[in-house]
Amino acid sequence: MSNRQKTGYFIVGDIHGCYYTFCQLLEQWDREKEILILVGDLIDRGNYSARVLRLCMELTEANECVVVLKGNHEAELIQYVVEGSNDNWTSQGGNLTLVDFEAHQLHPQMYISWLQALPLKYETSKIIVTHGGVTATADPFLEEHEDSVLWNRKPVVNIGKLQVHGHTPLHQMQAQYTPCSNSWNIDTGAYYGYGLTALRIDSETFTQTPITVETNPKDRRLEVR
Numbered sequence: 001m002s003n004r005q006k007t008g009y010f011i012v013g014d015i016h017g018c019y020y021t022f023c024q025l026l027e028q029w030d031r032e033k034e035i036l037i038l039v040g041d042l043i044d045r046g047n048y049s050a051r052v053l054r055l056c057m058e059l060t061e062a063n064e065c066v067v068v069l070k071g072n073h074e075a076e077l078i079q080y081v082v083e084g085s086n087d088n089w090t091s092q093g094g095n096l097t098l099v100d101f102e103a104h105q106l107h108p109q110m111y112i113s114w115l116q117a118l119p120l121k122y123e124t125s126k127i128i129v130t131h132g133g134v135t136a137t138a139d140p141f142l143e144e145h146e147d148s149v150l151w152n153r154k155p156v157v158n159i160g161k162l163q164v165h166g167h168t169p170l171h172q173m174q175a176q177y178t179p180c181s182n183s184w185n186i187d188t189g190a191y192y193g194y195g196l197t198a199l200r201i202d203s204e205t206f207t208q209t210p211i212t213v214e215t216n217p218k219d220r221r222l223e224v225r
Contacts, residue, residue, distance in 0.1 A: 006033060006035050007034070008034045008202045009037055010028070012037070012196070013039055014169070015038070015042050017100070021216045023055075025198055039069055039130070039131050039187075040167075041187075042068070043077060044094060046220070046221065047218065047219050067119070071131040071150065072131065073093075074115050077115065096221075124161075132168070133152055133185075135154040155178075163181065163184070165183065165186070168185060170189060171189050172189070175188060184208070188212055190219070191215070191221075192215075194214075195215055196215065197210055
């Protein structure tokens, strides 16, 4: 790992089990200069949740300049492991994720400590990255609340710094910037077949450049919900 000063960020949207697409997007990441940040929802929907989860864990173990945030699908998987069931999760892609884990002779329990320790945000004086974005609620980091950064579907608010989030798929191969809230939504619906997006931010110039790769056909299920 390089000790060289990082000069930017490479922030990746919702991967949702799209392993081959994620690997292709990672080819654009400058490991020497950029902090890699994943907004969460690593799993479910796509074909390779187990591979994605394992790769993300390996990236964090090998490089202190990799940050993985918790998404609502990770929270649902944690609930499944801790409580022994979670009908909401298993009915929305969780069952197929479990099948994928079994095919790789893995069990979610192997990742539970790592998943539980995932933070809800990455924040500096200029940017904040979360899964669902900060909206007008008393405590956006109260995980259980429907308006928290894990679950929020409402418009995000301007908090005086750039917000970057995913969670709400755009159904298009283009990230969306909203000037009034100074925010980027970078969930471009990878599992729907559109693409996976990263936002590159230069720390010195504060230039913001979206980079999108089209979803690899290997990652897509014939039917998605």
